[in-house]
Amino acid sequence: MTTTWPYLNVHQSRTHEPTPYEYKLAATLEEVFTKDGHELADVIRGLNARQVHAPDGAPWTEDSFRAEMHRLGA
Amino acid sequence: MTADHIYATGLRNQWHPVVPSSFVAPGAMRKVTALGEQWLLFRRSDGTLSMLADRCPHRGAPLSLGKHLGDRVACWYHGVEVEGDGTVSSVPGLPGCNLEGKKLVRSLPVREVGGAILAYFGDEQHPEPAELTLPEPLTEPGTDAILCYAEWEVPWRYAVENLLDPMHGAFLHHDSHTMYDGDTTAKFRIRETDRGYFFEKTDQRGVNFDWVELCHTGIDWVDLSIPYPPSAGPGGPFGIVGMVCPVDEQRCGVFFWRYRRVEGWQRDTWRFLYKTLIEERHWEVLEQDRVMLEAMPADADQRENLYQHDLGVVRLRRMYRAAAAEQASA
Ligand code: FES
Ligand SMILES: [Fe+2]
Numbered sequence: 001m002t003t004t005w006p007y008l009n010v011h012q013s014r015t016h017e018p019t020p021y022e023y024k025l026a027a028t029l030e031e032v033f034t035k036d037g038h039e040l041a042d043v044i045r046g047l048n049a050r051q052v053h054a055p056d057g058a059p060w061t062e063d064s065f066r067a068e069m070h071r072l073g074a
Numbered sequence: 075m076t077a078d079h080i081y082a083t084g085l086r087n088q089w090h091p092v093v094p095s096s097f098v099a100p101g102a103m104r105k106v107t108a109l110g111e112q113w114l115l116f117r118r119s120d121g122t123l124s125m126l127a128d129r130c131p132h133r134g135a136p137l138s139l140g141k142h143l144g145d146r147v148a149c150w151y152h153g154v155e156v157e158g159d160g161t162v163s164s165v166p167g168l169p170g171c172n173l174e175g176k177k178l179v180r181s182l183p184v185r186e187v188g189g190a191i192l193a194y195f196g197d198e199q200h201p202e203p204a205e206l207t208l209p210e211p212l213t214e215p216g217t218d219a220i221l222c223y224a225e226w227e228v229p230w231r232y233a234v235e236n237l238l239d240p241m242h243g244a245f246l247h248h249d250s251h252t253m254y255d256g257d258t259t260a261k262f263r264i265r266e267t268d269r270g271y272f273f274e275k276t277d278q279r280g281v282n283f284d285w286v287e288l289c290h291t292g293i294d295w296v297d298l299s300i301p302y303p304p305s306a307g308p309g310g311p312f313g314i315v316g317m318v319c320p321v322d323e324q325r326c327g328v329f330f331w332r333y334r335r336v337e338g339w340q341r342d343t344w345r346f347l348y349k350t351l352i353e354e355r356h357w358e359v360l361e362q363d364r365v366m367l368e369a370m371p372a373d374a375d376q377r378e379n380l381y382q383h384d385l386g387v388v389r390l391r392r393m394y395r396a397a398a399a400e401q402a403s404a
Contacts, residue, residue: 003104005325006225008364010357011349013220018350026350029343030305038308040339066339073346 021055022072028052040065075197077402081394083110084230084320086401087200089293091317091329092184092191094223098123103147105138109195110322113182114138116158118145123184124158125193131162131178188212189221190317190329192293199404206292207269209315211333218341219315219333220348224360226328228367230320231394232374233328236363237296237316238273238386243283246362251355252300252312256282264385273386280311288390293317306352307343309336332356 018026025047032046040062048059054068075086084090090108092115098104101119105112105128112128114137126147128136135151146157148166155164160179165171183194183203194203211217226233236242241260247253257278265272267287274285286298296316306312312334319327336344380388 006227007327008224010354012222013345013349013353022346022350026347029307029347030351033307034303034305038304043343066342069339069342069346073342073344073349 025052025072075402077395077398079110080398080401081231082229082323084108084195085294085394085397086195086197088204089185089192089194089206091293091319091327092125092193093319093327094221094329095123095186095189095191098191101142101144103138103142105136107321107325108193109320112136112138113193114147115191116142116147118158122158123186123191125182125184125191126156126158126160127180129179130154131156131173131176132165137179188219188315188331190223197401197404204292208291208293209289209295209297209331211297211313211315212331216337217333217335218337218344219331220345220353222330222332222353222356222360224328224330224364225321226326226364226368227324228326228364228370229324230318230326231391232367232370233318233326234294234296235387235390236367237298238286238288238390239383240273240275240283240286240298240386241383242366243300246366247283247359250359250362251303251352252359253282255301256284260284260383262383262385264389271386271389273389286386288386290393306347308340309334309344328360330360 028047028050032043036042036046044060044062044065053059054064080086092108093106098115098117100117100121102117104115106115114126114128116124116126126137128138130137130149130151132149132152132154135149137147137149137156140147140149146155146163148155153166154162156179157163160181161177162173165173185192187208212219243253244256244258260275261277262273263276270288270290272285272287278284280301283298283300286296289295289297297313299311299313301311312332315331315333317329321327334344
């Protein structure tokens with residue numbers, strides 16, 4: 001924890017530098033939200049259509065997406 | 075204290091934010107400046123936090139140079155030990171000395187909310203903490219808030235005035251991810267509430283930074299809302315609860331909680347996007363404010379030509395001037 005004035009820290013909510021996988025997933029989510037919609041079904045369809053899969057390579061399901069967002073966003 | 079000093083260093087007899095909670099780890103201490111005075115934040119390993127005047131009751135050495143002894147701090151100069159409530163527990167050089175057992179160091183009531191330390195700064199006539207009603211977005215279930223804290227070389231009031239000036243959004247932040255849209259002309263009105271006032275556009279809502287509420291609830295804070303682009307996903311606009319810590323006459327700490335009414339996967343997804351991509355964009359917007367405010371001349375508010383968009387600022391100054399005068403004469 002820095003004690004020098006001024007404290008100007010861009011990233012205050014992160015616990016780590018996002019991995020390439022996290023950056024790609026986030027950028028794709030933004031694209032899906034912009035082009036496909038905001039419902040969970042839109043998101044699953046949009047991610048799978050863009051071949052951006054979970055780390056294990058499997059297509060997303062609602063459950064796996066919820067679990068992954070919980071892990072990454074909680 | 076004179077009214078000018080109070081106006082310049084922050085109103086007394088109310089709560090103010092000090093620093094983020096994470097600035098004082100369990101078992102650690104931290105020196106801070108707030109309202110123009112030096113303080114020591116002291117946290118026991120069980121998390122209990124105290125805020126003491128940073129001044130040894132013996133001969134005035136800073137306690138922050140001393141040693142954390144678990145439940146008390148020992149001054150480095152001659153070893154006098156002070157507890158979290160300001161009581162001298164021991165004078166090692168002269169056991170039995172009559173300082174022992176006396177509460178000789180000022181200690182402020184503290185609370186921790188939404189990742190920030192709040193403290194009550196009473197004057198001599200008002201040592202008991204004022205009733206504190208916390209901003210609903212920080213306490214309501216179904217609302218998720220993420221704190222952003224920054225330190226600016228700016229008098230505290232300029233930082234608050236900036237928030238009571240929604241029109242700057244359409245100009246200063248025109249090149250940003252959230253405030254590019256909306257009319258660059260507007261009419262405003264003030265709408266009084268029982269805890270402060272709204273300053274709002276009469277002819278546009280939900281497009282840019284179109285309204286702000288000043289709330290005076292034992293602590294001063296503002297609430298406002300800014301639309302997110304569709305890329306931010308479900309949950310609609312994000313709100314900001316803003317507070318300012320008057321550090322001293324020239325500096326302040328700004329606390330912005332970005333909040334959104336999201337739960338479940340929507341909350342998790344917002345937080346994930348926030349950490350990965352959005353926080354940095356928000357930061358760029360905040361830097362536009364900092365650059366502008368830090369560049370304002372020291373006599374900026376002495377030579378102004380105000381117009382209708384500045385009514386929110388005028389109202390704010392009148393309120394703070396009156397409160398400072400009242401506190402000075404009490
Ligand atoms: S000044 Fe602190 S012990 Fe003497
Ligand atoms: Fe701004």
